[in-house]
Amino acid sequence: MKLLSHSAKLFITFLFAILALNSGCSQEEQPGAPQPAAQGEQATSESSRTADGGSGTTAKSARAESIIIGVAGPHTGDLAPYGIPTMEALEMLAVEVNNSGGLLGRPVTLLAMDDQCKPEIATNVATNLVSRGASIVIGHICSGATKAALGIYKEADVVAISPSATNPPLTMDGEYPNFFRTIAPDDKQGQLAAEFVTDTLGAKKIAILHDKGDYGKGFADYAQLAFEEAGQAEVVLYEGVTPGAMDYSAVIQKIRREGAEAVVFGGYHPEASKLVGQMKKKRLDIPFIGPDGIKGDGFLDIAGLNAEGVYATGPKDVSTFPLNQKIRQAYIDTYGKEPGTFFDQGVAAWQAALNAIQVAGTTEYAAVSKALKTSRVETTVGQIKFDQHGDAEGVGFSVYQVQNGVFVQVQ
Amino acid sequence: MEYFLQLFSSGLTRGSIYALIALGYTMVYGIIQLINFAHGEIYMIGAFVALIVSGVLTIYGFSGASILVFAAVVAVIYAAAYGYTLERIAYRPLRGAPRLSPLISAIGMSIFLQNYVLLAQTPDFLPFPALIPEFEFIEPLAHIIGSAELVILTVSTISMIALTALIKYSRIGKAMRATQQDMHMARLVGIDVDRVISVTFVIGSVLAAIGGVLVGSYIGQINFYIGFMAGIKAFTAAVLGGIGNIPGAVLGGLVLGLSEAFAAGYISSAYEDVFAFGVLVLILILRPAGLLGRAVKQKV
Incomplete structure (x- = not known):
């Protein structure tokens, strides 16, 4: 009995190790991932995930000084539809940023990693991203996975901006000052x-x-x-x-x-x-x-x-914002499909992150986190800025009323 | 006092629906000692047929009460056909089998019919038109009972009286009573027992379909799953009153409906089911055969 439980433990540890390795590696070289059309000319760059811009710079030297942004969320498994739209949109936008001269004069490298919405994988993903020098992370997607990863980012002074983790205590209990979100919490x-x-x-x-x-x-x-x-x-x-x-x-x-x-x-x-x-x-x-x-x-x-x-509350209608329409159209042109769930919030998180780095003039934690809380930025979910808890102001729900058989926004 | 009367009318309304469905359970059980778990599904099918018919009639420009009557008639015929077929294919071949076999067959038919409607219609809720016409009441009556409730009470009372008359005074009723007392003896004196059983299923299905149509237009929505909960509640009502006993089913339905309504009104609607089933447990402890049931001696 004793022996059995011991070997079982060993086996589980082993299994986790393999999983961790897997989730780390497979994401880096996922060859089957769709490539944005604009990236075609960069097919020579070392990693398919690095969207190095300037055609003159070699991939190596670009990487030495690039700003690394992590994208963590479910990219495989049954919850993948919640994570993929954000990942794809960000790949597209990273190319755009690099083509127009990068951020702070440095290219942006995207590092996408799959947490399958599982807390135990999310901690591995977080450790991996931190050790590769990610200066900001867009993610995670699920509240449980986000909570598991946040401690690691906090230790390493990395800001995480989630497009979708709505669990109220994530921001409200003040445990993670490095956490921000572009979606309104449940409460x-x-x-x-x-x-x-x-x-x-x-x-x-x-x-x-x-x-x-x-x-x-x-x-x-x-x-x-x-x-x-x-x-x-x-x-x-x-x-x-x-x-x-x-x-x-x-x-x-x-x-x-x-x-x-x-x-x-x-x-x-x-x-x-x-x-x-x-x-x-x-x-x-x-x-x-x-x-x-x-x-x-x-x-x-x-x-x-x-x-x-009858009245009902519901997410604010963001599809009428010109910026949102523009990026949505670009996504459709690039991938040939409608963007999925959390696309708006994912892009908004990216825009807020870039703006904060731009305003701070550095990728250093304290400055970026301050910039997120002080600088208003135009995003796909409207003009936002984060409050002291890390929740986005200006994002949220509206009240609708049924009038003549349709829901009409009343507040 | 007004509040008490409001709850009373609400309890009476749902109680009479439970009673309508419970009658089908109890009649079948009385004759062949089978708990027909697919009975709730007949109720659901009745509601669906009525919905379809009323949709068609609305297109053709019929109105209000005429749709209700016509839809109910079609639903009743359709449900009766289902009830007959159900007995014919799922229970009759198992007539001589151990009692557990038809029970399993009944559960199977219930699952089959639910999923059949799920696939043939839709898994979503469907809006059911308010077929019961609205009429004005004088205060303070208007706050106590609505027209839909009054119609439900009236229709179910008439149905129950008709059933009682049928069983008491008609030839087939006499045959049903005889079959209930002793199936073999009834066969010996020349009663076509199979036919009596079929008729029992048909009558039960008719009552269930009437219940389905009434509930559909009362609450305004149906889906493939409504038969399950209604079936469980009606079965509870039948057991409460003493399964196999016809006045018992009616009494059981009313007791169940009233105790739910009063539990929701005076305690908490979150616990109305807890309270309803609590009443069942209590009554079965005090009277194991149900309110009006007679203890049957088991021959060993």
Whole structure:
């Protein structure tokens, strides 16, 4: 028994070592990765991942002085669709930067590494990036992997900017001053809903319902917290409802009895449609607001006329920004497909990182981190700057309302 | 007091739906001691057929109540056909088999029908038109009961009275009672037992389909999975009232519906299922055969 567990440990260690090696190496030479068209003339450069610009400089000398930027995220496995758009967009943009003279007069080298969204691989990736001298990392993608890697970056004084890790404590608990993100954290949505209900709708008594799931209850909890902190309205009812139940009329009568002036619901569209439908039947005519889980065609279809006037929070629409449209078009021209999830945030992270280095005039940690927090920059998600926690100001959610069968942005 | 009445009407409404479906479970169990787990799926199919028919009728310009009646009739016929076929292919070949075999067959049919609808229709929720017409009530009644609830209560009461009359006074009802008492004896006196069993499945399916149509237009959405939860609840109601006992199924449905509504209203809707199943456990501890069930002596 003892022997077995010992050898099992050995085996696992061995396995991890191999995995670490794999994730390190395979990324460097991945030959099958799509190459941006503009990079064709640089096919002679040593590594396919280094997008050295100036045609005159040899690859070797360029590398000696280049600014290394790491890109970490899932590039293989089932979560790869969340990481690949950022990696591809950054490859394209690195070529562009190098073709126009580089950053601070130095070429930019991109170092993409695959963490498969797994915390144990993410730590290896982080160690690898740090030891290769990455001065800034765009990533990671998943909150769990990000959390695992951040300690290593912190030790090495490396800034990490994630396009997608939404777990609120990553910035809020102050443990990682080197962490920034270009996406709004989960709690912002609940906060926004709460603010909207009290400030814009002027409701004083609130009923909060949720579907008992992680997503729905999370939203409801953050909203409740925001109501309590603001102290402007009283939460008179906080209750879970059973998804798939035949009818919610009992809980609706309860909302009426408690005298609630607005309903905040955390959950998805099937329950939301049932609730608004039965509220209408029971003539309970008070505002109803839900998270981005109800902001979609599914809700509009099922709730039909009952959906009119319902509010929902959802990510800000960034597709109308000219800068966003330009880079999106460039991506489509280069890769021949629509960019995927977190493309906007990934590019924004890149733009913020480059701007910070430019403003700081160096890649040194303290200066870059200060520049990120002080300098406003135009990005694909709008004009942003990071607050003292590392969350991007100016990024976030908007409130939408159903008007004549479509969601219209109202705030 | 108003709040109590509101909860009471809400509980009565869902209770009567549970009762409608529970009748199908209890009738089948009473005759062939089989728990027909595919019964919830018949309810779901009834709702789907009604949705399709009402969609077609709306295109042809029919309105309100006429769609409801016509869609319900088609749904009932369709569900009855499903119920008959179900018994014919999944249970009749297993008539002499050990009791576990048809039970497994029933679970298999349930999974099959769910996935059939999933593939043939859609995995998403579909909007169900509000077929039950809205009419105005005078205050304070309007806050206690809505038109949809009133229609559900009326239709299910009529269905249950019709069923009772059928079983009590008609020839086939008499045959059903005889088969329930002793299948072999019934066969000896010349009752076509297979036909009686088929009729039982058809009647149960008709009631389930009526329930499906009513619930669909009451809550406004359906998907392939709604039969599962409704089936579990109705089965609970049947056991609560004493499985095999027809008035018991109705009573069980109402008790279950009311206890859910009051639990949601006075305690927390997060625990309505906990409370409902808690009531079941409690009643089974005190009366193991259910509220109206009679303990059957097991012959060893």
